[in-house]
Amino acid sequence: MSGQDGARTGAGRATTASDLTAxxxxxxxxxxxxRDVSAAELTEAHLARIDAVEGRVHSYITVMAEVARAQATxxxxxxxxxxxxxxxxxxxxxxxxxxxxxxxxxxASRILAGYRSPYDATVVSRLRxxxxxxxxxxxxxxxxxxxxxxxxxxxxxxxxxxxSHVPGGSSGGPAAAVAADEAVVALGSDTGGSxxxxxxxxxxxxxxxxxxxxxxxxxxxxxxxxxxxxxxARTVEDAAILLGAVAGHDPLDSTSAPEAVPDFAAxxxxxxxxxxxxxxxxxxxxEYTIEGMEPGVQAAVDAAIARLAExxxxxxxxxxxxxEYALATYYITAPAEASAxxxxxxxxxxxxxxxxxxxxxxxxxxxxxxxxPEVKRRIMLGTYALSSGYYDAYYVKAxxxxxxxRRDFDEAFERVDAIVCPTSPTVAFAFGARxxxxxxxxxxxxxxxxANMAGIPGIAVPCGFADGLPVSLQxxxxxxxxxxxxxxxxxxxxxxxxTGQRPPL
Amino acid sequence: xxxxxxxxxxxxxxxxxxxxAEERARLRDQLSTILGHIEVLDRLDTAAxxxxxxxxxxxxxxxxxxxxxxxSRDEALANAPRQADGFFEVHAVLTGGPDAxxxxx
Numbered sequence: 001m002s003g004q005d006g007a008r009t010g011a012g013r014a015t016t017a018s019d020l021t022a023x024x025x026x027x028x029x030x031x032x033x034x035r036d037v038s039a040a041e042l043t044e045a046h047l048a049r050i051d052a053v054e055g056r057v058h059s060y061i062t063v064m065a066e067v068a069r070a071q072a073t074x075x076x077x078x079x080x081x082x083x084x085x086x087x088x089x090x091x092x093x094x095x096x097x098x099x100x101x102x103x104x105x106x107x108a109s110r111i112l113a114g115y116r117s118p119y120d121a122t123v124v125s126r127l128r129x130x131x132x133x134x135x136x137x138x139x140x141x142x143x144x145x146x147x148x149x150x151x152x153x154x155x156x157x158x159x160x161x162x163x164s165h166v167p168g169g170s171s172g173g174p175a176a177a178v179a180a181d182e183a184v185v186a187l188g189s190d191t192g193g194s195x196x197x198x199x200x201x202x203x204x205x206x207x208x209x210x211x212x213x214x215x216x217x218x219x220x221x222x223x224x225x226x227x228x229x230x231x232x233a234r235t236v237e238d239a240a241i242l243l244g245a246v247a248g249h250d251p252l253d254s255t256s257a258p259e260a261v262p263d264f265a266a267x268x269x270x271x272x273x274x275x276x277x278x279x280x281x282x283x284x285x286x287e288y289t290i291e292g293m294e295p296g297v298q299a300a301v302d303a304a305i306a307r308l309a310e311x312x313x314x315x316x317x318x319x320x321x322x323x324e325y326a327l328a329t330y331y332i333t334a335p336a337e338a339s340a341x342x343x344x345x346x347x348x349x350x351x352x353x354x355x356x357x358x359x360x361x362x363x364x365x366x367x368x369x370x371x372x373p374e375v376k377r378r379i380m381l382g383t384y385a386l387s388s389g390y391y392d393a394y395y396v397k398a399x400x401x402x403x404x405x406r407r408d409f410d411e412a413f414e415r416v417d418a419i420v421c422p423t424s425p426t427v428a429f430a431f432g433a434r435x436x437x438x439x440x441x442x443x444x445x446x447x448x449x450x451a452n453m454a455g456i457p458g459i460a461v462p463c464g465f466a467d468g469l470p471v472s473l474q475x476x477x478x479x480x481x482x483x484x485x486x487x488x489x490x491x492x493x494x495x496x497x498x499t500g501q502r503p504p505l
Numbered sequence: 506x507x508x509x510x511x512x513x514x515x516x517x518x519x520x521x522x523x524x525x526a527e528e529r530a531r532l533r534d535q536l537s538t539i540l541g542h543i544e545v546l547d548r549l550d551t552a553a554x555x556x557x558x559x560x561x562x563x564x565x566x567x568x569x570x571x572x573x574x575x576x577s578r579d580e581a582l583a584n585a586p587r588q589a590d591g592f593f594e595v596h597a598v599l600t601g602g603p604d605a606x607x608x609x610x
Binding site: 115116118119211212225251254255257322324325327328329331332339343346347348349350351352353355357358359360362363364365367368369371373376377379380381383384387394396397398399400401402403404406438439442454455479 | 508512513515516517519520521522523524525528532535536538539540542543545546549551554555556557558559560561563566568576580581583584585586587593595596598
């Protein structure tokens with residue numbers, strides 16, 4: 001990839017296919033607007049890359065080649081008219097739980113195989129309005145329930161850095177697509193870490209915005225008080241660009257927040273000046289060092305935090321004493337909400353329908369044959385927690401502990417601007433390592449779940465390697481302050497020289 | 506908290522979830538293990554703590570009561586496994602159908 005250095009500074013022509021798939025969204029924007037690269041060329045290069053590596057990586061459930069080509073042609077015409085938006089002509093992957101009218105939306109479940117949504121998700125229509133190019137629908141654990149994509153009904157995605165290992169999950173497809181240069185950027189969803197954990201495992205940037213920042217309309221619901229759509233990118237700047245394109249109030253989602261959306265892209269990247277964190281107070285929480293933490297992960301995260309201090313940040317020890325309870329709380333709240341949300345899959349209005357003599361048997365057989373093991377586990381757990389006699393002991397108890405988790409963050413953010421910690425306690429694990437032990441699988445989200453419980457934004461940014469696999473630093477910020485987490489992650493990223501390493505595919 | 510087979514059957518019935526005998530046995534054991542981990546919450550005294558159902562300070566989000574476009578009937582029915590006369594079709598549950606006794610209110 002000889003053109004990468006030139007491309008990264010935005011200078012020179014990007015001409016070969018590998019140059020084109022190495023471009024960031026910001027670089028692609030400059031080339032597209034300068035008319036030395038067309039959206040059609042950029043799209044063909046990505047479709048060719050998908051052809052070349054999908055057999056090994058399997059990032060996508062559905063590739064939308066014809067849609068992408070038509071969007072690229074329209075994008076080139078729009079650019080020629082001088083009407084380009086930030087995402088015009090930029091190839092994007094969409095997690096397959098985001099509804100699209102022009103491709104199936106399956107949530108990686110047999111119960112939705114071939115399902116065609118009659119409407120677009122709001123994030124999809126916003127990207128469509130900007131003239132983005134949709135390369136395809138990317139893989140996920142079924143209904144976004146999982147941490148490895150091993151629960152996809154349509155086959156697991158492999159980690160581009162080591163094909164014997166998982167890409168993380170649930171948004172393993174979008175993460176792997178961006179890591180493997182099969183998309184410039186991607187959208188996923190994060191209910192307990194499903195953007196940040198796979199971003200970390202695949203060595204890319206992943207951002208979970210504040211709950212309410214991005215409309216959930218048309219996101220297939222998993223746990224409605226926790227779900228949030230977020231961007232994947234190879235740079236923090238690109239994550240800011242994509243967030244800006246999809247964020248903002250939406251009357252179709254009553255939990256979308258009527259908050260102004262700042263110009264996130266202007267806060268980061270080379271245009272924001274030299275990396276400088278003077279005056280920024282960063283919290284380091286002792287509760288984020290746990291048993292089972294891999295030494296290589298700890299070392300890389302410690303080095304990253306030291307780098308943040310060199311950039312001028314003041315490190316402040318903070319305490320988040322209820323961190324150890326967040327995981328247990330999540331595994332009541334999320335399944336409870338899921339069991340209610342997934343009641344709609346009844347074989348009557350859409351999706352798989354296994355007909356039986358009675359309506360009740362039709363429900364039971366449809367759901368029994370349509371849902372995979374992890375989804376069944378969560379429906380059972382959630383139904384139990386909501387059932388008569390256990391509602392107060394489990395569901396209400398979890399809601400009360402959720403208050404304590406929120407208060408921890410409220411108190412910490414009175415003293416610091418952001419909190420830095422690992423994204424996950426381990427690097428990517430091997431296929432099959434955790435599928436037989438659900439709780440071990442759940443533990444890989446132990447550092448990402450608290451942000452969902454509190455509704456706050458968090459970003460995962462690559463911070464080195466352990467055992468040849470990517471390690472990730474997480475930056476958490478106060479509600480509606482995506483700006484500070486982007487700034488801290490961007491300063492770190494631009495102060496490192498090794499960032500931009502590509503997986504050896 | 507160890508679940509019994511009867512617990513699993515009861516919850517599966519509430520969830521309208523058909524399970525094989527093998528799935529029932531596996532879920533009984535796995536859910537018991539997961540609930541065991543969740544017991545860590547019992548260490549916290551939450552008697553005086555208010556619950557959090559959602560994190561946004563929004564209440565009573567209402568829109569203007571004005572007509573707006575919606576899906577056409579054909580679009581709404583496009584994914585229906587069974588339809589008849591412009592409706593979703595299901596087995597009868599009220600009178601005369603095989604589910605009548607069980608499903609009627």
